[in-house]
Amino acid sequence: MKAALIGYGKTGSEVQKALGLDEHALFNTSRPPTLDALSAFDVVVVFVPGEAFLEMIPMLLSTDLRVVSGATGVELPDDLEDECVKRGRAWVVAQNFSPAMHMIQEALQWIGAHPDWLADATMSLKEVHHKEKRDAPSGTAKRWIEWMDTRDISVTSQREGDALGLHELSIETPLERVTIRHEALDRALFAQGAIQAAEWLLQSGREPGLYSMKDVVEGS
Ligand SMILES: NC(=O)c1ccc[n+]([C@@H]2O[C@H](COP(=O)([O-])OP(=O)(O)OC[C@H]3O[C@@H](n4cnc5c(N)ncnc54)[C@H](OP(=O)(O)O)[C@@H]3O)[C@@H](O)[C@H]2O)c1
Numbered sequence: 001m002k003a004a005l006i007g008y009g010k011t012g013s014e015v016q017k018a019l020g021l022d023e024h025a026l027f028n029t030s031r032p033p034t035l036d037a038l039s040a041f042d043v044v045v046v047f048v049p050g051e052a053f054l055e056m057i058p059m060l061l062s063t064d065l066r067v068v069s070g071a072t073g074v075e076l077p078d079d080l081e082d083e084c085v086k087r088g089r090a091w092v093v094a095q096n097f098s099p100a101m102h103m104i105q106e107a108l109q110w111i112g113a114h115p116d117w118l119a120d121a122t123m124s125l126k127e128v129h130h131k132e133k134r135d136a137p138s139g140t141a142k143r144w145i146e147w148m149d150t151r152d153i154s155v156t157s158q159r160e161g162d163a164l165g166l167h168e169l170s171i172e173t174p175l176e177r178v179t180i181r182h183e184a185l186d187r188a189l190f191a192q193g194a195i196q197a198a199e200w201l202l203q204s205g206r207e208p209g210l211y212s213m214k215d216v217v218e219g220s
Contacts, residue, residue, distance in 0.1 A: 003198060004041040004065075006033050006056070010130075011070065012047035014191035038063055043198045047190075049134060050074030066201035067091040068194050073135025081210040090206050094213040095139030096165075097193025102217040104182060108147035111171070120173045123153040128166040131159045140167055 001019070006027040008016045016026065025041065027033040033056065038044060044060070046053055046069040053071035060067050061083055072095050077083075084091055111118065127141045136157035144167060145153060165184040170177060184190070193213060200206070200216045 001043060001198060001202060002041045004033070004038055004044040006044060006046045007048035007052075007071075009047065011187050011190050012045070014187045015045050015047065015194055018188065018191050018195060033059070035059065035063060038065060041065060043068065043202060045069075045194050045198055046071060047194070061087055061089060064089070066198065066206075067093075068197045068201065069093045070095075070097055070190060070194055072139035076210075084210045085208050088208045090201050090208050090211070092197040092201060092211045092213065092216060094193070094197065094216075095143050097190040097197065097213060098182065098184065099193055099196070099213070099217050100182060101140070101143075102214055104144070104180060105147050105214060107180060108144055108169075112147060112149035118150075118171070122172050123148075123150070124156070124170050125153055126156045126158070126166075126168045126170075128158040128160055128163045130162045130164070133159060138165070138167070140165070144169060 003019055003021065004025045004027065005012055005015050005019075005021055008026050008028060015021070027037070033044075043066040046056070046067065048056075048071055050071045050073035053069055054074050054077075057077065057080065067089070069091070076093060083089070125141055125144060127138045129138055136159070137155050138157070141155060141157070145151075145155070164187060166182070168179060168181040170179050197213065197216045200219070201211075
């Protein structure tokens with residue numbers, strides 16, 4: 001895999017380590033990616049703040065690189081999926097590269113599909129991340145709520161030290177309490193998921209499109 005990496009801060013540096021990328025493959029604000037420099041690669045992994053990713057989308061779309069982005073905190077352009085298909089690009093964009101999110105997605109969509117079960121329930125969602133995280137609630141917290149298809153939930157965002165990412169959903173009825181909790185223990189988790197997504201995009205026959213981590217995990 002000829003991979004480039006845009007953003008090698010706290011998370012991207014785990015991709016750099018895992019793939020043993022040298023300086024030619026690394027881009028940040030001091031060495032911004034250019035069409036010329038990216039032309040040597042077949043896939044690019046992006047771990048930059050969301051706004052920076054939005055700014056580089058037109059440039060990335062103009063290359064034939066596969067793109068894996070973990071940038072969070074912004075809404076993607078409405079036409080991104082159409083643009084990927086129209087231009088023959090295959091991208092994966094994920095708010096959370098943990099493969100376990102897929103299992104949680106299944107559970108939360110089940111909950112959303114059975115609203116009667118929630119009739120007497122009080123729901124709360126807590127997320128904890130490191131102090132420098134810019135977006136709140138986290139992209140993952142937003143996805144969990146979206147998967148349950150509910151607005152009737154209180155959300156708390158805490159920013160503490162170097163917390164790697166904790167999400168905890170509590171559903172309480174008068175008779176029981178259900179807790180779904182996910183905690184990242186090492187940033188290598190996100191790097192491994194992003195690399196898995198890059199390998200998946202490079203499989204022969206991959207159709208153009210905008211894919212999620214669910215597509216990657218299900219191997220569709
Ligand atoms: N999807 C997931 O599973 C997942 C997991 C963890 C984090 N994230 C997300 O990944 C992103 C990065 O998080 P982080 O904690 O690794 O941040 P970080 O430690 O602050 O690193 C950010 C990196 O992005 C680079 N960068 C910023 N603006 C840029 C630009 N315009 N052009 C090129 N490079 C630029 C920075 O370069 P300089 O050093 O030159 O400033 C730095 O290398 C955030 O959006 C975060 O929410 C996603």
